[in-house]
Amino acid sequence: MKKTNAVRELDRHKINYNLREYKVDENDLGAIHVALETGLDLEIIFKTLSLLNEKKELIIACIPGGDSIDLKKLAKLAKCKKVEMLHLKDLTSYTGYIRGGCSPIGIKKKHTTFMHESALKHEKIVLSGGMRGLQVEIAPQDLIDYLNITVGDIIL
Structure with missing residues (x-):
C-alpha cells in the first residue's frame, strides 16, 4: 500500500x-459509498x-458523512464573517489532495480545522487517509x- 502524506504524518508523530x-x-x-464498501456505520465516517x-x-471541516455543513454555524465558530466552499479546481493547490481523497491530516497549507461534536461520542472515527480508497480509523481525541x-456544532 502506498503511504500518503497523512499516513506518513501519523507515523512520524x-x-x-x-x-x-x-x-x-x-x-x-x-x-455513503464508503460506508457500503467498508460495512461501517455512516455516523463514524467523517x-x-x-x-x-x-x-x-x-478552513477544514470534518463532519459526519450523512450530514451537511452549516456555513453560518461554521463561520460563527471560526470567528469569521463568512465561509464558502473551496472551488473544486482549487482543491489540490490548497490541500495537496484530490476530491474523494482529501484528509485533514497532511494538508500542505496553513489552515484551521473544525470537527462536528458528534465525533466525541465514538471511540473511533474514520476519515480519508489521503487518497481515494483509503480510510484512517483513529480515536477522535487523538x-x-x-x-x-x-x-462544535457545524452541521445543519
Whole structure:
C-alpha cells in the first residue's frame, strides 16, 4: 500500500491508527459509498470539507458523512464573517489532495480545522487517509489533540 502524506504524518508523530481500504467508484466518491464498501456505520465516517473565509484563508471541516455543513454555524465558530466552499479546481493547490481523497491530516497549507461534536461520542472515527480508497480509523481525541481541532456544532 502506498503511504500518503497523512499516513506518513501519523507515523512520524506516533499516533495510533488503522488503515481501511475500499473499492473506489469514480462516479460515487461520497461517504455513503464508503460506508457500503467498508460495512461501517455512516455516523463514524467523517468527510473532509475545504472552505475559505472572507480573507481567502483555508478552513477544514470534518463532519459526519450523512450530514451537511452549516456555513453560518461554521463561520460563527471560526470567528469569521463568512465561509464558502473551496472551488473544486482549487482543491489540490490548497490541500495537496484530490476530491474523494482529501484528509485533514497532511494538508500542505496553513489552515484551521473544525470537527462536528458528534465525533466525541465514538471511540473511533474514520476519515480519508489521503487518497481515494483509503480510510484512517483513529480515536477522535487523538486527532483533535494532534491537529488542534476546534469542536462544535457545524452541521445543519
